[in-house]
Amino acid sequence: MVVRFIVENLFSFGERREFNLLPSPRYSRLSHHKYSLNSFDFLKLSVFYGANGSGKSNLIKSIAYLKDIVLEEEIPPRFQQHKFKFHNELKEVEVLLGIEFISEGTPFIYALKFNEGIILHEELYISGLGVKDDVLIFERETNQDRHISTKFSEDFEKDTESKILQKVIEKNLSKPDRPLLKLLSTLDSPFLEDLGKAYRWFERTIQIITPLSKPAALAQRIDTNDNFREYANETMCTFHTGIKNLKTEKKSLVEFFGQDNIGELDELIKELDDSSKKMIGLPTRMGEEILLVKEGSEVFVKRLRLEHQGLNNKTAFFYINEESDGTVRLLDYIPAFQDIVNKEKVYIVDEIERSIHPLLIKELIRKFSSDSNTKGQLIFSTHESNLLDQEIFRQDEIWFVEKDKNGSTDLYPLSEFKEHHTKNIRKGYLNGRYGGIPFLSNLQDLNWNKYAIAE
Structure with a gap:
């Protein structure tokens, strides 16, 4: 499951921003939306609202890019052109992607920092979920000379054979432009067994559905x-x-x-x-x-x-x-909904309502929301205001996305507004109470007739 995601200096994200599925302690409605691991709670459902160009798709693309980097073991060249462009010294800007997640009953934190196609920092920890200290699995650093150094758990570095393996990793196996997670997950070491769980989460558990995605086979x-x-x-x-x-x-x-x-x-x-x-x-x-x-x-x-x-x-x-x-879009969702109902899978969907009637998509989300036996997570972006219903979503499951005056995307949940559970949040959203809507005030002043072309 996803616990939180952090992004900085990628696409429209300039300042570091965090999205999370952590339940608000003061919000008790729809308690069956909370999953638990060792008394730690996280949510099964989340939705993003925002104007066109606010950054909703960029958040999903950032998560998809992190997955691609792990699976493909490389920083795609296109990353350079997708860095946040409003910094004065663009070359000096480092991109940060981090995710906290639970795989096969173990919580992990994985993060990458990179620039100019070089991975400057990579880390994987077993997360303490804010209760205990995080436990190091590995860290790697790349210096200005592209020399790579690594750090492993205390038990790993005390073991003689593991110390030899560490030198082989640094000198022969690691590359400045390639992440180590997949490589390390293939090594036979009793101190690296949890790496397989972390890698399998990227490979099998988290699935991204874009407007052009098609289910395979x-x-x-x-x-x-x-x-x-x-x-x-x-x-x-x-x-x-x-x-x-x-x-x-x-x-x-x-x-x-x-x-x-x-x-x-x-x-x-x-x-x-x-x-x-x-x-x-x-x-x-x-x-x-x-x-x-x-x-x-x-x-x-x-x-x-x-x-x-x-x-x-x-x-x-x-x-x-x-x-x-x-009809084709509904077919696209058939495997996804079977998975998130019956398996510990995570599906992240961009524009979930695309080409689907508002009443139908609302009932589909309502069914997942009301089912107390689901096992997976559904995270999606939408413009469909009819879904803003407190019978379907908790306030801490609804997020708004908008750009600040510096052109950087900001994220915040509805729970920050402390609305009553009987409030018509759809009406409040359309009236601009929570932000995340397009500015339409100048549209009536547009004189488009003057641009007519004589034939």
Whole structure:
């Protein structure tokens, strides 16, 4: 689970800012929204509101970038152009990303500080969650000469073999532009066992959904997982989009490509054989996922089809690219909601309401909010004011995002305003009581007629 996230000098974040899922001690409503670890509480749900350009997506992108750095083991070159641009000495500005999270029952703090493509500082601690002292797992520093030094736990550095391993890490394995977390998680050392838990959290637990994201291998899951297929069918039917059934179309290579084109697929077949899951996606122009899957010695092409019922109960099947944007977006959420209800997964969604009717997205969030048996976390940004409902959210779960006079994004929760639980917070938000809305005062003064072009 996510406990808190810190960002500084990236995108629209100039000053250090923190987002967290810590419950306010004075707020007791919706107590089932609190998860606990060793008497430490954290929240299952959070939403960001803010005007266009305020920084909502930048917060989510910052978290996604930290995940990418850990998994890809590099600082992408594009980072340099995404640093906060309103500092006088841009080259001297260091970017900070930090996250506190819980993985497999262990709380961690992981942070990176970097500049000009070089990791200046990296650290991983077992978090004391504000009650006990944090426990060092490792730290690394890169100096001006790009020399890397490391520091490990006291037990690690007392062990003779581990001291030898530390020298190998510093001289042979570490690089100034590469984080150490993934590398260290692969080493066989009794003093580094917790590193695997931390790395697996980035790899498996936290998932980012952008407006352009698509769930991977949906057709394969529908085809091979009976439980998931039944869940997906029941959920889509509940949305009343006209869909009665989800089905995977499964064809042989000859059926799909034709006998004359089989010889041209050698590179794809080789890529398929080399893939760990024996499954790859085929390039398409319409955004539809078409899978090449190897089952035993045979290769199949799989596509998702959706059965609709029409006049006189006649049924017809449609491909994804024949469906509305809203229906496709709902399909995108099918795996996410199954995960956050049944597993300790974290889903962070940018523009959760995109292409979906306001009443439908509200009921979907309401269902997750009211379910006392959920196991995961849902964090999302939105412009949909109908979701501002204190029957759905605690005040400490609602955050507002806006830019200050220096062009830097600020974050703050509704709980700072100490509103009564019966207050109509939607009306207060639209009236500008909490900030995080666009300034419209000059729009009526815009004389757009004078820009007409004579034909």
